[in-house]
Amino acid sequence: MSFADPAPKAGFRLSQLIYDTRYRSYTIQVVVLLLLVAVLVWLVNNTVANLAVRGKDINFDFLWGRAGYDIGQTLIPYTNDSTHGRALVIGLLNTLLVAVLASFFATILGVIVGVLRLSNNWLVARLMTVYVEVFRNIPLLLWIILVFVILGETRPGPKDFKVTQEMLDAGQQPAASMWFWDSVAVTNRGTNIPRPLLEHGIGSFDILGLPINLSVIATILVLFGSIWVNRILLRKASAMQEATGIRPTTWWKSLLIIVVPTLALLLAMGLHFEYPELKGFNFQGGLLVFHSLTALLVALTLYSATYIAEAVRSGIQAISRGQSEAAHALGLRPGRTMSLVIMPQALRVIIPPLISQYLNITKNTTLGMAISYMDLKGTLGGITLNQTGRELECMLLMMLIYLALSLLISALMNIYNNAVRLKER
Amino acid sequence: MASPLFVRNDMLPPLPPPAGERGVVKWLRENLFSSVLNSVLTLLACLAVLWLASFILPWLAHSVWNASSLAECREKIAASFGPEAAGPCWAVIRLRWNQFLFGLYPQAEYWRPTTAAALMMVSLSPVLYYGLRRPALNITVTMTVLLVLALIGLGTDWGHIVLSVAIMLALMAVAATAPKRLLWLTLLFPFIAFFLIWGGPIWTAVGTLAGFVIFALVWQFVQKPLGVVVGAGVGLVVAAIWWTSLQSSVTGVLAAALPWGLPYVVSDNIGGFLLAFVIGITAISASLPIGVLLALGRRSDMPLIHSLSVGFIEFFRGVPLITVLFAANFLLLYFLPPRTNFDLILRVIIVVIIFASAYIAEVIRGGLAALPRGQYEAADALGLDYWQAQRLIIMPQALKISIPGIVSSFIGLFKDTTLVALVGLMDPLQGVTKIVRSDNAWKGLYWEPYIFVGGIFFLVCFSMSRYSMYLERKLKTDHR
Numbered sequence: 046m047s048f049a050d051p052a053p054k055a056g057f058r059l060s061q062l063i064y065d066t067r068y069r070s071y072t073i074q075v076v077v078l079l080l081l082v083a084v085l086v087w088l089v090n091n092t093v094a095n096l097a098v099r100g101k102d103i104n105f106d107f108l109w110g111r112a113g114y115d116i117g118q119t120l121i122p123y124t125n126d127s128t129h130g131r132a133l134v135i136g137l138l139n140t141l142l143v144a145v146l147a148s149f150f151a152t153i154l155g156v157i158v159g160v161l162r163l164s165n166n167w168l169v170a171r172l173m174t175v176y177v178e179v180f181r182n183i184p185l186l187l188w189i190i191l192v193f194v195i196l197g198e199t200r201p202g203p204k205d206f207k208v209t210q211e212m213l214d215a216g217q218q219p220a221a222s223m224w225f226w227d228s229v230a231v232t233n234r235g236t237n238i239p240r241p242l243l244e245h246g247i248g249s250f251d252i253l254g255l256p257i258n259l260s261v262i263a264t265i266l267v268l269f270g271s272i273w274v275n276r277i278l279l280r281k282a283s284a285m286q287e288a289t290g291i292r293p294t295t296w297w298k299s300l301l302i303i304v305v306p307t308l309a310l311l312l313a314m315g316l317h318f319e320y321p322e323l324k325g326f327n328f329q330g331g332l333l334v335f336h337s338l339t340a341l342l343v344a345l346t347l348y349s350a351t352y353i354a355e356a357v358r359s360g361i362q363a364i365s366r367g368q369s370e371a372a373h374a375l376g377l378r379p380g381r382t383m384s385l386v387i388m389p390q391a392l393r394v395i396i397p398p399l400i401s402q403y404l405n406i407t408k409n410t411t412l413g414m415a416i417s418y419m420d421l422k423g424t425l426g427g428i429t430l431n432q433t434g435r436e437l438e439c440m441l442l443m444m445l446i447y448l449a450l451s452l453l454i455s456a457l458m459n460i461y462n463n464a465v466r467l468k469e470r
Numbered sequence: 471m472a473s474p475l476f477v478r479n480d481m482l483p484p485l486p487p488p489a490g491e492r493g494v495v496k497w498l499r500e501n502l503f504s505s506v507l508n509s510v511l512t513l514l515a516c517l518a519v520l521w522l523a524s525f526i527l528p529w530l531a532h533s534v535w536n537a538s539s540l541a542e543c544r545e546k547i548a549a550s551f552g553p554e555a556a557g558p559c560w561a562v563i564r565l566r567w568n569q570f571l572f573g574l575y576p577q578a579e580y581w582r583p584t585t586a587a588a589l590m591m592v593s594l595s596p597v598l599y600y601g602l603r604r605p606a607l608n609i610t611v612t613m614t615v616l617l618v619l620a621l622i623g624l625g626t627d628w629g630h631i632v633l634s635v636a637i638m639l640a641l642m643a644v645a646a647t648a649p650k651r652l653l654w655l656t657l658l659f660p661f662i663a664f665f666l667i668w669g670g671p672i673w674t675a676v677g678t679l680a681g682f683v684i685f686a687l688v689w690q691f692v693q694k695p696l697g698v699v700v701g702a703g704v705g706l707v708v709a710a711i712w713w714t715s716l717q718s719s720v721t722g723v724l725a726a727a728l729p730w731g732l733p734y735v736v737s738d739n740i741g742g743f744l745l746a747f748v749i750g751i752t753a754i755s756a757s758l759p760i761g762v763l764l765a766l767g768r769r770s771d772m773p774l775i776h777s778l779s780v781g782f783i784e785f786f787r788g789v790p791l792i793t794v795l796f797a798a799n800f801l802l803l804y805f806l807p808p809r810t811n812f813d814l815i816l817r818v819i820i821v822v823i824i825f826a827s828a829y830i831a832e833v834i835r836g837g838l839a840a841l842p843r844g845q846y847e848a849a850d851a852l853g854l855d856y857w858q859a860q861r862l863i864i865m866p867q868a869l870k871i872s873i874p875g876i877v878s879s880f881i882g883l884f885k886d887t888t889l890v891a892l893v894g895l896m897d898p899l900q901g902v903t904k905i906v907r908s909d910n911a912w913k914g915l916y917w918e919p920y921i922f923v924g925g926i927f928f929l930v931c932f933s934m935s936r937y938s939m940y941l942e943r944k945l946k947t948d949h950r
Contacts, residue, residue: 063696073699074774081778088805096802166508167501170514182931183924184885194916397838408790414892415900424793436800442788444797451788 052290078334092437093217105442107433108133114428116419118335119411121256125324134147134255135387136424143338143420144407147345151242151406154346154398155353162358165245170455185348186412193340200233228320230328237321240332243313260314275302317340338417341410353399360395361387392465402450421446479770487920509583518917532557532632535564539911562912563922569905570922573741573896579733581626583744585634586666588617590751592641593659596652606649607642615636652729660752667740667748669732672723737815743926748815750884753822757883758876760823761830766860768835779831786828791886792819798892818890826883835881838864870945877938880929898923 062072096102100296108130113123120138133236162173179189207225223230230237247259279297286292321331363389372382411422421443430439480513489495502512532551537543543559550558563570591613594824599605617638621631644651663910665832685705691702723732740748767779786794796823799814841864869876891900903919908911 069697070772070929074772076703077778091807092804094808098530161511164508164511165501165504166511166515168519169511172519174513178932179928182881182885182928182935184888184899184927186891187920187924190900191916191920194920198914263864285906400663411790411792412889414792422790426796428792430800437804438795439802440793444793445791447790448785448788452784463501 086123096113096437101435101437103434103437105438107429107435108439110433112429113432116424118419129425129433130414131419132424132429134441136419136421139274139338139418139423140407140410140420140450141342143314143345143418145401145411147342147349147410148340148403150346151349151402152351154350154358158350159354159357159361161358162354163361173354177354178352180348181355185344185409186415188344188348189340189412190415192344193336196231196336196340200231203230203234206230206232206323206328223321227317229405230321230323235326235336236334237331238334239318239320240330242317242319245270246318247314264307267310268303271303271306278302278456299456319385321393335418337416339415341413341418345406346408349402349409352402352405356395356398356402357391359398360391363394364390367403373386396458396465398461400462403458404454407450407454478915513787521824522814527541528555529557530881534559535561537561538565540913540915541911548835555805558918559915560918562906562915566902566906569742569803569902570898570919571742572744573902574739575735575741575744576733576739578627580624580733581621581630581634582669582732584624585617585637586622586663587660587747588613588620588634588638589641589655589666592638592645592658593652595645596656597651600653603646603648603649606645606652610638610642642834658913660755663748665732667744668735670729670734670736671721671725671729673724673728673731676724677712681709681713684712737813738816742898742902745815745890745895746838746884746887747898748817749822749887751818751828751885753883754880756823757826757830760827761834762865764827764831765834765838768831768840775818780860784829787832788824789887791822791825792892794825795889799823814893815895818893818895822883822886822890826879829879830876833872833875834868836869836875837870840871841867873938873942875943877934881934884931884934885927898926 062068075448076220109128111125111128112129112132113125114132114439116123116132116135120142123135137257158173158176160167160176164170164173192334212218224229228239243260247263249256249258249260251257278295282293321328321333324331334454368386368390369382372386410418410420414422414427417423423437426443427445430436433439486492490499503509531546532555534543534546534557537559538561539545540559540562543557543561545559568577568580572583573691577584590611593605595609614635617634618631634729641652641655643723644655661675661679664678665672678725688705688708689701689728691701692704696704764779764783767775768783770776770779795818799816802817802821845863845867846859847864854862888897888899896902896905899920903923906919907915
């Protein structure tokens with residue numbers, strides 16, 4: 046009886062590094078690593094040499110220096126004596142303001158348009174298709190600039206709102222008038238809206254120079270608290286429905302629970318509005334919203350809503366027809382079919398593209414630069430960069446902040462996505 | 471006696487459906503007034519349409535096409551339609567269309583970008599319809615006719631018209647005899663277009679092309695014994711040596727000996743839709759292969775390659791394009807050896823390619839993830855190596871799945887070319903429109919240039935999206 050000889054034990058040959066799949070991946074990775082290190086060294090060397098040629102260094106101390114420029118629209122107090130660091134925070138807050146508001150409005154508009162586009166009403170569906178196609182296929186920058194130019198060049202100046210005694214006597218109307226019961230005035234300088242004021246707010250304190258308004262925080266806490274209480278109520282109602290088959294009426298309780306505590310708190314703090322009034326050549330009082338903010342917000346909302354509408358539409362269409370047919374067979378009316386059967390399932394398909402839309406909105410706020418909206422790009426990456434000449438530091442810091450913002454948003458939305466996802470076991 | 475049985479010999483003619491169940495009435499009832507809510511929506515929509523039309527139609531009816539300034543336009547409108555009437559002044563487009571299309575490109579050289587555009591369409595034909603004689607011939611003939619008309623319209627001298635037509639006729643002959651050979655035009659097109667648009671001695675383009683030829687030759691030799699990756703690496707090193715140290719001296723000698731070429735056009739003069747198309751098309755065609763490589767890198771088993779790809783993709787997807795453009799403007803010169811200085815358009819194109827490829831990579835990764843594991847296993851079972859499996863089995867299916875995503879990335883990319891205005895280039899939307907609007911004769915004009923520019927963008931993007939829908943339907947092989 047004889048056995049085959051065991052395979053000859055060859056030693057390791059150098060050619061195995063390329064030909065043997067076990068080693069080849071290591072070879073490739075080592076080569077890539079070496080190349081990467083070489084490129085990095087080359088880049089750093091170049092940067093050091095370039096900085097030396099220009100007599101510069103890498104130094105972030107400029108953030109604590111005096112900024113010396115004014116910013117029109119600020120959410121927290123700022124003067125031109127503030128630091129560049131504070132200007133950065135102002136810019137970041139302005140970016141967040143537009144991003145949050147545009148995401149909010151675009152979601153509402155997008156969901157409505159997406160659902161209407163699937164409506165069996167021929168005219169409405171066609172109109173929505175036209176809206177979506179027109180806004181999707183034309184650059185966002187055009188919409189931003191167009192809205193800005195139209196607001197700035199067609200609206201009347203503040204003096205056109207003036208009503209004099211002679212005009213009243215002659216029975217003449219002023220060239221322009223305020224909207225919404227004399228509370229909003231859109232002039233060529235900006236939009237004047239009422240400013241909410243508190244008679245006796247709870248006050249505020251500073252953290253690292255950033256004012257934290259206790260009244261706002263208290264309002265938000267109360268609002269979230271009542272939403273939480275409302276959820277308990279709804280859960281109890283569902284439990285009762287499952288036990289007895291009868292769902293108790295909850296809508297008026299929900300409304301009371303959500304509205305009353307917040308309203309009571311606001312009234313207790315003495316909420317009232319300061320209305321803009323024409324004094325001399327300009328509007329005084331109230332809140333002046335710059336056209337750059339309005340234009341960016343309007344254009345971004347209209348543009349992003351089309352993408353959200355498409356996400357909603359494809360999400361609804363992804364649900365198989367059998368689902369809606371089954372719901373109809375059970376005798377559910379179209380509205381209830383949508384809210385009870387289709388939407389809960391479609392939501393899972395809609396959320397991932399919605400996340401990327403929110404990210405896109407946040408990134409697209411940088412386009413406000415074209416109409417000199419003072420967002421992060423306008424302060425840190427614009428005037429601060431030009432004044433201090435620290436391109437490297439400003440650009441790196443700005444990119445890092447945007448990157449952190451993007452990662453943060455996608456992390457938050459992924460948590461939500463995981464919460465609503467179908468639990469597969 | 472007559473039989474009590476009644477047998478019908480002929481069928482009764484069918485009655486027409488009730489009036490409410492046919493024709494326009496039925497359609498109206500089903501599509502516009504199927505319920506109370508729908509009726510209300512229909513009425514609201516009708517009101518909205520009428521309200522919009524009541525503004526837009528009279529305005530359009532008052533168009534003025536011949537005027538030299540806005541004031542003259544207003545006068546003409548007031549004279550013909552009364553003092554209250556408002557209307558668009560398309561005269562500004564009539565007078566300034568060349569700036570919208572070409573920027574400050576010298577007027578005598580308009581034939582060059584126009585010929586490049588015609589060549590581009592011809593070189594697209596083998597990509598869209600590989601090896602099919604009829605579409606290739608159709609496209610070539612159509613483009614020749616259009617090119618001649620456009621060149622005559624642009625007032626080109628006869629010499630250049632004859633030259634362009636001769637080139638097109640040669641291509642027509644190729645399309646008629648061997649349509650597959652047109653693929654060579656596609657490969658050569660980037661160099662031809664670069665030479666046509668920027669001009670200068672022809673040897674610069676030839677030298678750059680020679681680098682790619684060297685790369686291909688080295689790759690052919692090395693790839694057989696050492697594998698695709700090593701082959702590409704060695705080829706790249708050799709080509710880089712040619713580009714960086716040899717090319718300029720060789721082309722210098724050639725240019726001195728044979729001074730062939732076209733008048734040089736400075737990058738600052740390239741603007742308008744020419745710029746948008748140069749950036750858009752370069753970035754689109756370059757970002758697809760890089761995106762495929764990045765997507766493959768992200769799905770690689772090698773941890774280093776995987777994490778590098780992830781880092782690259784996530785970084786560029788996380789920052790706005792404007793910051794990347796500004797980095798190209800401010801920072802790129804820090805990272806390159808001191809005293810290097812290269813063209814702003816080139817810098818912008820490079821960063822746009824990098825930016826777009828990160829997005830394409832994610833789209834293609836989605837397509838790769840959608841393929842069932844069985845496809846990979848089948849490729850392994852057939853004994854295909856990695857690149858063969860990718861080329862023959864994985865990529866054709868993955869790319870097909872990702873067509874809608876890829877095309878919408880391309881549309882986004884083309885729309886994003888407007889952002890280059892913010893780093894000082896003359897794009898049609900910001901750059902040119904600003905120049906036109908700041909002209910004293912046309913101050914106070916806003917609708918007309920934006921409608922014109924927006925209209926062209928709409929045409930291009932809309933046709934791209936429709937083509938992708940057509941492609942999706944054509945390639946659909948599942949049976950649902």
